[in-house]
Amino acid sequence: MSEPIDPRQANFVGRRSDGSVVQRPLSPHLQAYDMMQITSLTSILHRITGGAWSVAVLFLVWWLAALASGEGAFNTAQNFFGSFLGVLVLFGITAVAWYHTLAGIRHLAWDAGKGFDLPTVFATGRMVFIGTAALTVLTWIIALVAW
Template identity: 60%
Template structure:
């Protein structure tokens, strides 16, 4: 009869190079994180906006290929991007771009060793959120004025 209380326990046992057994720690997963905590929410959102950026690059590639393919293909791409859904997509992509950029700058500061204390972490997290809203609004205001 096994004395293991959890089947995952078998994967936590390992051996050092000298042959002695050790217990490996379990890595935390999403269920251990508090999703309303600023640090977790910003970190997960940074990853999600990176994926949104990937979708934006695909759409931009489609637009460029359509422009090179001819007037009919370009008109179709322009029609979609100029539609209500297309403009909403572009606004969301703009917000994702600003968020990902600002959160990336925050990560660069962490890589330099600055901003690890809890008050600074929360202050920079709020700055990323406010900066995203302000820069997205300014970007679209400038686009609408120049249109």
């Protein structure tokens, strides 16, 4: 272990078939890259938006439970969603939901075996970001017109 540690060999300890300990290289991991790439960024964001959407679902549970429990509770919920903070939260949920949906469709295409070559991966990654921005704005234009 006197040689300098390559970040790709981050202390992975394995065993040989005779049981003796051996340090084996780990496949290239996050620390081997010095910059965020669109492939890793879309993947990380897909997980973050999935978690954020799980939290956002609590607002739907609140709204439904308030509707079932009575007019007072419902008005409290409805007033929150109409407030500045409420609109801010709903806008955030809209962006998160569109991102996770579009990135999810990208995953479904991969599951079907399509779009694995790098130019397509980069193109669909950009499409997810552009689509998220466009659909979030479009959703709110329709929402504000309908309000």
